[in-house]
Amino acid sequence: MTPRARRRFDEHVVRAAAATLPRRLRDIRREEWLADLEHAHNLGIPRSAVAFGAVAAVLTARPRTEVSAKRALAIAVVVATAVVGVPVVAVAASAIDNARGIVTTERDADGAEQTVYWRDYPGIAGLDPEEVLAGPTFEQGLIDGEAMTAEIQDALTAEFGVDWAAPPSDETTAMRAENQFGGLSLLRVINAPGAQTTSVPRTWAEKERAIAIIGEVTARYGFGAPSLDQDRWPQTAEDRIRDYGGATPETQVLVSGVVEGPTGQWLFFSFQDLAQDRTGRFTEQAEQSVAYGWQPESISFAYGANGLLPAADRAEFAQRMQAFGGYPQPEAQID
Amino acid sequence: MTAPQRLTAPTVEVLHALLDSTEPLWGLQLVKLTERPTGTVYPILSRLEDAGWLTADWEAESDHPGPRRRLYRLTAEGSTAAAQAIADYQVRRAARAATLRPSAGSPA
Numbered sequence: 001m002t003p004r005a006r007r008r009f010d011e012h013v014v015r016a017a018a019a020t021l022p023r024r025l026r027d028i029r030r031e032e033w034l035a036d037l038e039h040a041h042n043l044g045i046p047r048s049a050v051a052f053g054a055v056a057a058v059l060t061a062r063p064r065t066e067v068s069a070k071r072a073l074a075i076a077v078v079v080a081t082a083v084v085g086v087p088v089v090a091v092a093a094s095a096i097d098n099a100r101g102i103v104t105t106e107r108d109a110d111g112a113e114q115t116v117y118w119r120d121y122p123g124i125a126g127l128d129p130e131e132v133l134a135g136p137t138f139e140q141g142l143i144d145g146e147a148m149t150a151e152i153q154d155a156l157t158a159e160f161g162v163d164w165a166a167p168p169s170d171e172t173t174a175m176r177a178e179n180q181f182g183g184l185s186l187l188r189v190i191n192a193p194g195a196q197t198t199s200v201p202r203t204w205a206e207k208e209r210a211i212a213i214i215g216e217v218t219a220r221y222g223f224g225a226p227s228l229d230q231d232r233w234p235q236t237a238e239d240r241i242r243d244y245g246g247a248t249p250e251t252q253v254l255v256s257g258v259v260e261g262p263t264g265q266w267l268f269f270s271f272q273d274l275a276q277d278r279t280g281r282f283t284e285q286a287e288q289s290v291a292y293g294w295q296p297e298s299i300s301f302a303y304g305a306n307g308l309l310p311a312a313d314r315a316e317f318a319q320r321m322q323a324f325g326g327y328p329q330p331e332a333q334i335d
Numbered sequence: 336m337t338a339p340q341r342l343t344a345p346t347v348e349v350l351h352a353l354l355d356s357t358e359p360l361w362g363l364q365l366v367k368l369t370e371r372p373t374g375t376v377y378p379i380l381s382r383l384e385d386a387g388w389l390t391a392d393w394e395a396e397s398d399h400p401g402p403r404r405r406l407y408r409l410t411a412e413g414s415t416a417a418a419q420a421i422a423d424y425q426v427r428r429a430a431r432a433a434t435l436r437p438s439a440g441s442p443a
Contacts, residue, residue: 025381028405029377031393031403031405032361032362032402032404032405034401034402035361035401035402035403035404035405036361036362036363036373036404038401038402039404040363043363043366043367044367045363045366045367049372049373050363050373052374053366053372053373053374054373054374054377055374056372056373056374056375057373057374057375057376057377168372168374169375169378170343171343171345171346171378171379173378173382175381175382175385176385293372
């Protein structure tokens, strides 16, 4: 790659990573990271460290909802695509002013007109408040996530004799979730650091067994059955080859999926098997990501939650929710 | 202002760097000073900013052409909280080290 192409590549990566961030951060981080690229040489930091650091920051900080898990994969694909010089499609970001959030006019039970400021909604669009109150607390989620991670590690070690490497980040991210109406909810997003092995089972039968083991553990915490991303978002064979490196699980470099749990909890899992990489595209990307703590080949998984309520916020949640009782929710502002 | 969820070693290092500096610092400077990866430092900055410990301003556009750097500094409350948090962290770490150390006279 020429130096000029390399510069363009780094900028593409930064722009692509920033485009996946929540709207309130997107423009800020894009400009900030582009400035970092411009000035990295002054600090003796390689531009590539900034570019891949942006990807790592997104993967670390972003709530890994089922949508964003797909986006995480898309980022990896964008990076891999950019490495081989294919132009990255620009992601258009809408510039909606979120200052007021969504405001609607409703009629209350007495027929009087009420202005409803959805920015103050204490939950998250589409997440049933009753389910939130009935589900695990934020504190319990942290405990369960840690326990599940340890149990899965033990079970996979017992079955496959795998070794474990430290994850790229050792921090559990826990932050206020956006309510998707232009404000912050009282719920907390959790992104646990997860775990990664230093090797990967080679056959699909073994990978299926590993997925079953993950499912057995998560079922004990009330989670549903594991599902593969390619089954959740069906694609053409050509697109599967582009995104996963193969048209079938038996031939894919990347196999990923999720197990959904109660109240927006999830466990994301993936297998990266470079023995299936017939073009070298995934291998090249994996080699770059080693510097950021990722194993080139691994079983990896991570627990997270889209919005759990801290025990101390239950009363406020119920009280604030009353202002929205019975009104139809407007369309959510989904990134 | 709220407390960040969990104070970890990288977060303490970021707070240290900000406390030690008389000037606002941009993100990549903090990466350099803490020797932590960009992917670790920026999520920390987001959390500290959300918690009200940090504030950030864009550098003046006339400073140089191209994208602007974003300069971070601790708020007044954040400075106080950061100093206290670092002290607490060091006490906890010392206590943990003491409990892990074999007591005098214990068998080797």
